[in-house]
Amino acid sequence: MSIAARGLWLLGSIGVTALLVLSWQLIANYGGIPPVFLPGPDRAWSALVAGFSGGELAGLTGATVERMIYGWVLASLAGIALGAVIGSSQVAREYVAPMLEIVRPVPVSAFMPVVMAFLGLTGTMVLVVIAIGSIWPVLLATVHGVSSVEPRLVEVSQSLRLSRFKTLWKIALPNAQADILAGMRIGLTVALILAVIGEMLTSENGLGWSILQAARAYRSADLFAGVIVLGVIGLVSNLALQSIERYVLRWKRR
Amino acid sequence: MQCAANTKNQGCETGYCMINVAPLPRADAAVPLIAFHGVSHMFGNRPVLQDINLTINKSEFVCMVGPSGCGKTTMLRMVGGLQTPATGEVTFAGKRVAGPAREISFMFQDYSKALLPWRTAAGNVSLALEANGVPTGQRAARIKDLLGKVGLANHADHFPVQLSGGMQQRVQIARCLAQEPSVLLMDEPFGALDAMTRQALQDEILRIIQASRTTVVFVTHDLEEAIYLGDRVVALYPNPGRIAQVFDVDLPKPRNQLTTRESPSFLRLRRALFDFIREGEA
Known part of the structure; x- marks a missing residue:
C-alpha cells in the first residue's frame, strides 16, 4: 500500500471515530436520556482527567492490569508446559483428549463458585479463575502446534539422533510458536474479562470494582471513564502482543 | 566391489561389467563399510526390494539409478x-544398522x-x-567455516x-558436513534445482568429498549426473526393486563439466545406461 493510500485509510478511520463520538455527544445532550445514566463524552473525559490527576484511576488501572498479566502469564506458562507434554506424546493425547473436550466448553463462571469455596472471595481466587479461563486457548494451540511437526523434520531429528527432550525443545516447540502466540493473544482478552468480573465479585481493588461502585452510586461519568480505560488496556495489550508476534515470527516474511 | 574389480582385471574393455550377486565378504577380507545382505522389503503387499546384495567400500562414491518404484530411496533410508x-540385513562397519548413527x-x-x-x-x-554436543563456544567458528565451504x-x-x-540445499549440505559423517547419504539432492545450480553443486560436492574422503551413496534419476559423480553406478529394475547391473565409472578425477561430459568413455557409459534403462522399461 502506498503512503498516500495508507494516509487516506487512517484519515477515514479517524473520521468514523470522530463521527461516533459526535453522535454520542448529541444523543447525550438532546436525546432525552437522563445524565445519571448517560454522560456525554465531555463529562466522561473530564472524569477521566480528574481520575488520573488524582492518581486514583491510575492505581485502579495498575491493580487490574497487574492481575490480568499475572493470571495470563500463569495460564500461558502452564498451558505451554502442559500442551508440550500432551502434544509430544501420542499416548498422552489419547488419554487426555476426551477429558479436555469435556472440560473446555464449560464456562469459567461455572468454576467460580468451586474456586470460591476453596479460596474465598480473595485476590488469589481471582488469579486462579483468570488462569483457568485463559489457559485453554494456549493449551489447545500448543497441543496442535507441537503435534503437527512436518514429518521430514521428524526424520531430520531422528537422523541427527536428537533426544526426545531436545526434539521437543529445538523442533516441536518452535514449530508451535505461531499457534502459541495466537492462543496467548486470545488468552489475554479472556484474562482481562475475568479480572474485571473477579473484582466485581470479590470487591478486590481494581477497575471492575470501581465501575460497579460508580454504577451503584449513579456516577455515570466515572463509570464510562472506567469502561474507556478498559478499552484502552485491551487495545494497547493487543498491539503490544502483535508487535512481539511480528518480531518472533519474522522468519515467515520474505 | 570385489566382483567388479575382478572382472575388470580380466579385461572389461567397455568400462562396465555385469554382476548378479555380490559375494559376502570372507572373514579375512577387509570388511566393507556398508553391505546389503539378502535384503527384501514390502510396503503392505507390494514387494519393493528383492534379494539385494551390495557392498560399498570406504571413500567410494556410489550412485543408484533406476525408474521410480525401484526402491532406490528405500535402500538409502x-x-x-x-x-x-x-x-x-544392512550392515555398517560390520554391525547391523538398527537406527540412525x-x-x-x-x-x-x-x-x-x-x-x-x-x-x-x-x-x-x-x-x-x-x-x-559441540560446546557453545566452539560453534560460531565451526559454523562460519562450514558456511564458507x-x-x-x-x-x-x-x-x-x-x-x-x-x-x-547448500545450507543442508553444510548441516550434513557439520555432523562430520564418514558416510553421506543423498536422496536426489539436486533433483529440484535448475541445471546451472545443479552443476555448480555437483562440483562443490565432489570438491568437498575429495578433501574429506567421505563415502557417498547418491540416489538420482539423472543418468548423466550418476556417471559424472560416481565411482560406480548401481542400476536397479523396478517392481520389485532388484539390482540389475553395476557399472564401474572409469573417468579421471577431478571431473570437469565440459571435458568429462565430452569424453568417449562418458558417452559410452551414457549410451550403455540409457539402453539398459530402456530395456528395463520394455
Missing part, C-alpha cells in the same frame, strides 16, 4: 537407519521441508553441532525463506 528391512548423515531432496524455517542458515547448521559466508543471518532453492 535403510543405510540411514530410517527404515528396517523386512528380511536380510552419528557417523551417517542423511541429506533430503526437499530442502524447504528439511530445514528449520525459524532458524537462520547459521542456526540450521548449528542444529547438527548441538546434536553432537558451501559459499554462504555472507548469508549466515538469512532465514530459509530468504534464500533460493540452491542456497537452501
Whole structure:
C-alpha cells in the first residue's frame, strides 16, 4: 500500500471515530436520556482527567492490569508446559483428549463458585479463575502446534539422533510458536474479562470494582471513564502482543 | 566391489561389467563399510526390494539409478537407519544398522521441508553441532567455516525463506558436513534445482568429498549426473526393486563439466545406461 493510500485509510478511520463520538455527544445532550445514566463524552473525559490527576484511576488501572498479566502469564506458562507434554506424546493425547473436550466448553463462571469455596472471595481466587479461563486457548494451540511437526523434520531429528527432550525443545516447540502466540493473544482478552468480573465479585481493588461502585452510586461519568480505560488496556495489550508476534515470527516474511 | 574389480582385471574393455550377486565378504577380507545382505522389503503387499546384495567400500562414491518404484530411496533410508528391512540385513562397519548413527548423515531432496524455517542458515547448521554436543563456544567458528565451504559466508543471518532453492540445499549440505559423517547419504539432492545450480553443486560436492574422503551413496534419476559423480553406478529394475547391473565409472578425477561430459568413455557409459534403462522399461 502506498503512503498516500495508507494516509487516506487512517484519515477515514479517524473520521468514523470522530463521527461516533459526535453522535454520542448529541444523543447525550438532546436525546432525552437522563445524565445519571448517560454522560456525554465531555463529562466522561473530564472524569477521566480528574481520575488520573488524582492518581486514583491510575492505581485502579495498575491493580487490574497487574492481575490480568499475572493470571495470563500463569495460564500461558502452564498451558505451554502442559500442551508440550500432551502434544509430544501420542499416548498422552489419547488419554487426555476426551477429558479436555469435556472440560473446555464449560464456562469459567461455572468454576467460580468451586474456586470460591476453596479460596474465598480473595485476590488469589481471582488469579486462579483468570488462569483457568485463559489457559485453554494456549493449551489447545500448543497441543496442535507441537503435534503437527512436518514429518521430514521428524526424520531430520531422528537422523541427527536428537533426544526426545531436545526434539521437543529445538523442533516441536518452535514449530508451535505461531499457534502459541495466537492462543496467548486470545488468552489475554479472556484474562482481562475475568479480572474485571473477579473484582466485581470479590470487591478486590481494581477497575471492575470501581465501575460497579460508580454504577451503584449513579456516577455515570466515572463509570464510562472506567469502561474507556478498559478499552484502552485491551487495545494497547493487543498491539503490544502483535508487535512481539511480528518480531518472533519474522522468519515467515520474505 | 570385489566382483567388479575382478572382472575388470580380466579385461572389461567397455568400462562396465555385469554382476548378479555380490559375494559376502570372507572373514579375512577387509570388511566393507556398508553391505546389503539378502535384503527384501514390502510396503503392505507390494514387494519393493528383492534379494539385494551390495557392498560399498570406504571413500567410494556410489550412485543408484533406476525408474521410480525401484526402491532406490528405500535402500538409502535403510543405510540411514530410517527404515528396517523386512528380511536380510544392512550392515555398517560390520554391525547391523538398527537406527540412525552419528557417523551417517542423511541429506533430503526437499530442502524447504528439511530445514528449520525459524532458524537462520547459521542456526540450521548449528542444529547438527548441538546434536553432537559441540560446546557453545566452539560453534560460531565451526559454523562460519562450514558456511564458507558451501559459499554462504555472507548469508549466515538469512532465514530459509530468504534464500533460493540452491542456497537452501547448500545450507543442508553444510548441516550434513557439520555432523562430520564418514558416510553421506543423498536422496536426489539436486533433483529440484535448475541445471546451472545443479552443476555448480555437483562440483562443490565432489570438491568437498575429495578433501574429506567421505563415502557417498547418491540416489538420482539423472543418468548423466550418476556417471559424472560416481565411482560406480548401481542400476536397479523396478517392481520389485532388484539390482540389475553395476557399472564401474572409469573417468579421471577431478571431473570437469565440459571435458568429462565430452569424453568417449562418458558417452559410452551414457549410451550403455540409457539402453539398459530402456530395456528395463520394455
